[in-house]
Amino acid sequence: MSGAFNDVRSLYLHIPFCERKCEYCDFTSVAGATGSAAYMDALNAEVRHLGERLGRLSLDTVFIGGGTPSLVEPELLAGLVATVRDTFSVAAGAEVTMEANPSSITAARARVWRAAGVNRISIGVQSLEADALRFLGRVHDAGRALAAIAEVRDAGFTSINCDLIYAVPGLGDTRWRRTLERVVAAGPTHISCYELTVEAGTPLHTRVRRGLVTPVEGARAMRQHRIAVDVLGGAGYAQYEVSNFAVTGEECRHNLVYWHNGYYAAAGVGAHGHLPAAAAAAIGLDVEAGAVSVRHWHGRGIAAYGRAVRAGEFPITGSEPVGPGMREQERVMLGLRLREGVRLDASSLDEARSLEGMGLLAVEGDRVRATARGEALLNQVTLRLVGDRAA
Numbered sequence: 199m200s201g202a203f204n205d206v207r208s209l210y211l212h213i214p215f216c217e218r219k220c221e222y223c224d225f226t227s228v229a230g231a232t233g234s235a236a237y238m239d240a241l242n243a244e245v246r247h248l249g250e251r252l253g254r255l256s257l258d259t260v261f262i263g264g265g266t267p268s269l270v271e272p273e274l275l276a277g278l279v280a281t282v283r284d285t286f287s288v289a290a291g292a293e294v295t296m297e298a299n300p301s302s303i304t305a306a307r308a309r310v311w312r313a314a315g316v317n318r319i320s321i322g323v324q325s326l327e328a329d330a331l332r333f334l335g336r337v338h339d340a341g342r343a344l345a346a347i348a349e350v351r352d353a354g355f356t357s358i359n360c361d362l363i364y365a366v367p368g369l370g371d372t373r374w375r376r377t378l379e380r381v382v383a384a385g386p387t388h389i390s391c392y393e394l395t396v397e398a399g400t401p402l403h404t405r406v407r408r409g410l411v412t413p414v415e416g417a418r419a420m421r422q423h424r425i426a427v428d429v430l431g432g433a434g435y436a437q438y439e440v441s442n443f444a445v446t447g448e449e450c451r452h453n454l455v456y457w458h459n460g461y462y463a464a465a466g467v468g469a470h471g472h473l474p475a476a477a478a479a480a481i482g483l484d485v486e487a488g489a490v491s492v493r494h495w496h497g498r499g500i501a502a503y504g505r506a507v508r509a510g511e512f513p514i515t516g517s518e519p520v521g522p523g524m525r526e527q528e529r530v531m532l533g534l535r536l537r538e539g540v541r542l543d544a545s546s547l548d549e550a551r552s553l554e555g556m557g558l559l560a561v562e563g564d565r566v567r568a569t570a571r572g573e574a575l576l577n578q579v580t581l582r583l584v585g586d587r588a589a
């Protein structure tokens with residue numbers, strides 16, 4: 199079966215444990231690491247099960263996200279990477295990323311991750327301002343975040359991302375700029391800057407609903423986004439995606455698979471995958487006639503996940519077939535987030551030129567990309583280009 203699904207070259211794995219739940223968090227995660235050893239057993243089993251059904255995929259990227267993967271015992275993490283290597287063919291030079299939080303990073307733990315074959319680390323710094331960190335419900339302070347960057351570097355990591363959040367109530371432009379400058383000075387190779395969003399069901403959402411917190415208005419959020427573009431651009435980080443900045447050659451290859459509308463297998467509670475139709479059928483998903491691919495997702499309950507894996511099932515609770523039309527819409531929608539832009543077919547180019555006339559797109563031949571103004575109105579621009587199915 200080896201090589202049966204050559205266009206699936208990426209794998210996402212989810213580890214749902216965190217020290218505590220952050221105020222804004224809508225990810226699949228729980229507070230505490232109780233049950234993490236049993237969970238990791240189940241996750242290893244699901245990876246092996248994927249291998250039985252999909253064959254020995256050749257993987258270019260593996261992304262271990264969460265949650266907080268750095269919170270589980272490093273030996274369990276190393277065991278998971280070993281299972282991936284036993285099950286699939288991890289290419290020489292593959293990117294193997296792991297997410298980590300400052301409070302569960304030490305140089306000793308980082309050395310175990312590195313020795314296991316993790317070669318890129320993504321650290322949830324979020325802010326270096328004490329009140330912003332408190333507001334977000336983070337458990338670390340600025341000193342711990344900066345120390346963590348130094349520790350992973352000492353352990354041999356050269357590809358280091360820092361995640362940051364802007365548009366935090368109370369965080370003015372000057373202090374946002376200061377966080378950016380201090381993170382740049384710490385020398386990561388990649389920086390992601392995300393706007394704080396208020397997701398239903400989070401403690402932050404409750405506080406907003408009760409009138410205890412006023413979200414930052416859109417104009418200020420956009421100004422802070424532009425500050426990030428300016429500060430990071432000036433420091434040599436190219437904005438290769440709306441929210442992502444990297445020094446040359448350090449772009450996240452795994453996330454580029456998403457933005458290029460590529461395929462990826464997935465395992466773990468809450469994990470989302472996207473497989474070509476034949477691969478989706480191989481793991482037992484319903485594939486409608488005419489579907490090119492299938493997006494699918496795992497349930498969010500940890501106990502139910504373990505039970506399903508032990509019963510020999512894939513704990514996938516939902517899926518959506520992708521036909522040729524939707525696939526094209528998704529390709530444009532995701533590609534517009536990239537600095538390199540996206541190629542359009544002739545039928546959309548007239549609309550693109552009219553958006554160019556409004557200063558929202560730059561058109562070069564059959565390739566378009568969003569301008570700074572277009573970036574601020576990306577949903578509307580996408581809608582105009584591909585219709586409301588994708589917006």
Ligand code: SF4
Pocket residue numbers: 215216217218219220223224225227264265266299322
């Ligand atoms: S560390 Fe990340 S995944 Fe965990 S609760 Fe906070 S935001 Fe959510």
